[in-house]
Amino acid sequence: xxxxxxxxxxxxxxxxxxxxxxxxxxxxxxxxxxxxxxxxxxxxxxxxxxxxxxxxxxxxxxxxxxxxxxxxxxxxxxxxxxxxxxxxxxxxxxxxxxxxxxxxxxxxxxxxxxxxxxxxxxxxxxxxxxxxxxxxxxxxxxxxxxxxxxxxxxxxxxxxxxxxxxxxxxxxxxxxxxxxxxxxxxxxxxxxxxxxxxxxxxxxxxxxxxxxxxxxxxxxxxxxxxxxxxxxxxxxxxxxxxxxxxxxxxxxxxxxxxxxxxxxxxxxxxxxxxxxxxxxxxxxxxxxxxxxxxxxxxxxxxxxxxxxxxxxxxxxxxxxxxxxxxxxxxxxxxxxxxxxxxxxxxxxxxxxxxxxxxxxxxxxxxxxx
Numbered sequence: 001x002x003x004x005x006x007x008x009x010x011x012x013x014x015x016x017x018x019x020x021x022x023x024x025x026x027x028x029x030x031x032x033x034x035x036x037x038x039x040x041x042x043x044x045x046x047x048x049x050x051x052x053x054x055x056x057x058x059x060x061x062x063x064x065x066x067x068x069x070x071x072x073x074x075x076x077x078x079x080x081x082x083x084x085x086x087x088x089x090x091x092x093x094x095x096x097x098x099x100x101x102x103x104x105x106x107x108x109x110x111x112x113x114x115x116x117x118x119x120x121x122x123x124x125x126x127x128x129x130x131x132x133x134x135x136x137x138x139x140x141x142x143x144x145x146x147x148x149x150x151x152x153x154x155x156x157x158x159x160x161x162x163x164x165x166x167x168x169x170x171x172x173x174x175x176x177x178x179x180x181x182x183x184x185x186x187x188x189x190x191x192x193x194x195x196x197x198x199x200x201x202x203x204x205x206x207x208x209x210x211x212x213x214x215x216x217x218x219x220x221x222x223x224x225x226x227x228x229x230x231x232x233x234x235x236x237x238x239x240x241x242x243x244x245x246x247x248x249x250x251x252x253x254x255x256x257x258x259x260x261x262x263x264x265x266x267x268x269x270x271x272x273x274x275x276x277x278x279x280x281x282x283x284x285x286x287x288x289x290x291x292x293x294x295x296x297x298x299x300x301x302x303x304x305x306x307x308x309x310x311x312x313x314x315x316x317x318x319x320x321x322x323x324x325x326x327x328x329x330x331x332x333x334x335x336x337x338x339x340x341x342x343x344x345x346x347x348x349x350x351x352x353x354x355x356x357x358x359x360x361x362x363x364x365x366x367x368x369x
Contacts, residue, residue: 020044020123021056023073024066029085032109033064040117041200042124062123064116070097078102083119085109118198125201131164131239131246132360135265137289138252139272139282144301147349148271148325149249150178151342155353157214158345162244164205166236167218168261169251170225176209176218179340184209188220195231199238212340227257236264245357254288262292267360269322270296272313274304279316286317297322325352 022033022044030046037044044064050072051057057076065073067086084103086094089111098106107116134152138145146169153165167175167189176182186209192199208215217235219225239246248265251258262268268289272282282298290296298319300310303326314321326348334343342350 019060020062020064020120021047021060022064022066023047023051023069024064024085026066026068029066029068029087029109033066033085036113036117037120040121040124040198041203042120062119064120065101065103067091067094067097070094070101074100076101080104083107083116085116121198121200125241129243130241131162131244133236133240133246133248133264133266134360135168135248135250135262135268135293137250137268137270137285139270139285140278141252143271143273143278143282144325145269145271146172146175146178146249147331147341148269148299148353149247150175150340151349151353152356153214153216153245153247154179154212154340154342155345155350156245156247156357157212159354159357162242163214164208164239164242164244164246165214165216166239166246166248166261167216168227168232168248168258170219170227171251172219172249174219174221175249176211176216178335179211179216180335180338181209181211181216182221184211184216186210186216188218189227190220190222192217192231192235193226193228195234199234201238201241204235204238205242212343229256229260232257232260233264236261240264252285254292259292262289265293266295268293268296269299270317270319271299271301271325272317273301274308274310274313276308279308279313283317286319299323299325301325301327303327323352323356325349 020037020042022030024030025048045056045060061081063082065082065084067084070084082101082103084098084101084106086106086108089108094106136145136149149165153163157163165175174182176184187207205215208217248261250261270282270286272278286296296319298314298317299322300313302324304310304324310321310324328348342353344350345354
């Protein structure tokens with residue numbers, strides 16, 4: 001259980017990584033706090049009752065003060081990011097000690113363990129701007145959504161941005177195959193199937209295969225084709241906390257896991273071949289996806305005939321037009337030669353993606369690498 005005694009304020013160390021400071025002489029409490037720090041991926045500094053390092057109180061991004069040490073620290077300078085940790089919910093005196101200490105919150109263990117791990121993890125990872133997250137969905141089977149998702153990620157990484165590509169379609173065949181990295185070392189979706197709560201963003205990124213300067217979370221060649229909603233929520237949230245750009249290849253069928261992904265998407269692209277039957281199929285997909293995702297736009301895959309132009313197709317779908325994707329002769333040959341989708345910046349696919357990012361990042365005010 002936690003309770004706030006001051007309004008929520010951004011930490012003075014927001015956006016910076018650092019070591020939390022633990023101050024307590026209670027060995028049992030110290031063991032619990034060290035365990036929670038380990039779960040959050042943080043290595044704390046520990047002061048047993050007295051501050052052992054000059055300036056540690058002022059510079060630590062987060063301070064966890066055991067209730068046993070509160071009275072001894074009341075003469076320290078007031079600052080943000082101080083949490084008073086107690087165990088007894090019936091000890092009303094802890095609130096007076098928290099006020100005297102200038103603590104932001106009181107956290108009672110074990111009730112507040114999950115909340116406290118999140119606070120510590122924010123410090124360990126740094127709390128900065130979240131990634132611009134793009135979802136790509138096929139209007140019908142074989143529309144080319146996976147190809148576009150890969151090309152967007154490759155183009156983003158080529159520009160030096162931190163980029164992660166997430167395969168959210170268990171039946172899509174694996175994006176690592178499209179990128180020529182099915183044998184690359186690193187974890188695939190089955191390793192994260194039991195993920196719940198918070199996943200450390202840095203650990204996620206470092207565990208994934210690196211292909212064409214981007215990180216890829218794809219499927220292996222096993223029989224498992226299920227992403228639990230809790231795993232999708234935790235993994236995508238971790239990816240977004242790393243900043244930069246995240247591209248998600250989404251299935252056309254909106255199950256619980258896909259709905260969790262859509263809830264974290266900033267912008268969706270619906271890929272629609274310029275064919276009447278494809279438009280009819282895409283309309284059903286757009287209707288379903290649009291109930292979860294506010295910003296969904298059409299990408300019309302040409303060539304467009306004289307009777308059905310890109311603007312008309314977007315109008316029939318009731319969606320804004322994100323652009324027309326012209327055909328790219330030789331794409332299959334390039335893939336056989338080891339070049340990923342979007343690998344050529346001068347090809348139609350590469351140019352489309354570069355123009356898309358230029359507009360999207362301008363709208364977002366830029367995305368830091």
